[in-house]
Amino acid sequence: MPRQFTLEYWEDSGWYVGRLTEVPGVFSQGETLEKLEENIRDAYRMMLEADTDTRSGARRTEITVDV
Numbered sequence: 001m002p003r004q005f006t007l008e009y010w011e012d013s014g015w016y017v018g019r020l021t022e023v024p025g026v027f028s029q030g031e032t033l034e035k036l037e038e039n040i041r042d043a044y045r046m047m048l049e050a051d052t053d054t055r056s057g058a059r060r061t062e063i064t065v066d067v
Helices: 033-052
Strands: 007-012 015-020 027-030
Touching (some): 015 033
């Protein structure tokens, strides 16, 4: 299912560097804006795959954190 995110990007030493503002920790870079967009998609997919990997016998629970 396609999802839409905001890509915030800037130039740094001739490279395009960016992040998905809605997904903390998803950053990437590319020599062109098009390559950055391709790389950030890959970074997001890898984050999703890593998030679905669970260790054998691992359990999960939801918690509330006051900030």
